[in-house]
Amino acid sequence: VKVTYVAHDGTQTTVEAEDGDSVMHAAVSNDVDGIVGECGGSMMCATCHCYVDEAWQDRVGPRSDGEEDMLEGAACEVNDRSRLSCQIKLGADLDGLVVHLPEEQF
Ligand code: FES
Structure with missing residues (x-):
């Protein structure tokens, strides 16, 4: 399963992740x-905040209430x-996913 991370400065990194891995874990x-x-x-x-690429938003789905609460501290x-990228599980349906990264996590 491929995931592409687009850093704040535009640098793109594509990694090969395991099926079932989270977007956070694949990055780390x-x-x-x-x-x-x-x-x-x-x-x-x-500290795993990411922005799902617009083209993928529907497939990834909405965030949960718990994520909503944590994101208040982003x-x-x-x-x-x-x-929260740790709550996005990768699988064949998300092969090629693109996420954008915030400028900082702290
Ligand atoms: Fe801590 Fe995602 S890794 S909330």
Whole structure:
């Protein structure tokens, strides 16, 4: 499953992730800058904030109430494409997913 991360400065990094992996974990295990994932994916931080690319928004779906609450503590602006990347599970349906990264996570 391929995922592309677009950094704040426009740098694109595409990684190959495992089926079932989260967008956060795939970034951290491939040393993609811009996603921290401090809490390890338990929805206890907001350092895995990302913006889902518009073309993918429908397929990824909306954020949960729990994500909504955590995103209040995000370092950067939250918009309607904001998600916690640890809560997006990758699979064949999301192969080729593109997410944009905020300028900072703290
Ligand atoms: Fe902490 Fe996603 S890694 S909320």
